Amino acid sequence: MPEHDTLRRFIFEKLPVQGRHVHLDASWRAVLERQEYPAPVRALLGEAMVAMALLSATLKFDGAITLQVQGNGPLHLLVVQCTSHLSLRGLARWHGDLPDSGLQKLLGDGRLALTIEPAGKGERYQSIVPLEGETLAACLEGYFQRSEQLPTRLWLTAGDDSTAGLLLQVMPERQRNPDAWQHVTVLADTVTSKELKTLSAEQLLQRLYHEEDVRLFEATPVAFRCQCSRERIEATLRSLGAEEMYSILREQSKVHVDCEFCGRGYDFDAVDVQTLFVPDAQSAHSGARH
């Protein structure tokens, strides 16, 4: 059975290693339908989407994980976000001539930021992933190594119709076994990009680990879904300030915002804009008391 837009977890019964396999199809095409990306940008965006789906599945709480690239290279912006419920969205912006390959040439003097954000009121946590490596997988692996988190390896690939990846990670609750880790990662290093894209999780594990006792769990669906809302857009407009908003209103009859991720449009007329900058009743009340 081929797998589409699914994430599957697996564990080695006798080794202290766990893994995840993800395959993105319609969710990846939904991103490509919104924007035509040149090949090197498309490849990195696809890999980033797979990586975030794999890492979001390691979140221990309700929330989201975001990878953001900011740089002065030809690819100056890339944002991919995946929630713990596996809603995925992403976009990239570039300019000028693009190099054929090489992460560092593409990003220039850029940086990769990984943000973990619990839903609700929890604390947001951001770390910088140094651009030390020629692939996104190498940079993320370096980050895991340096941040003294669990040894983790990633295999990522992006195609025109689908994109896929594999993650292996040491299981913290079991006794460490460096030989076992070496054994499973050396085997995974033999996987080809074509195998990643075309094999189901079951076939892939059979191909790599037919001599091991591997338990494969049920598939969880992954979907392209945007988290944008009128409330979030309002917060952004508020942060731009009243002066900026009123100046837009003087030129146009309304303020129109398109969500960059999903293309959904939001309109704010003069009354809406005014409402944005009126202190709400609650804060006015508490202000009066002090």
Ligand SMILES: [Zn+2]
């Ligand atoms: Zn949206």
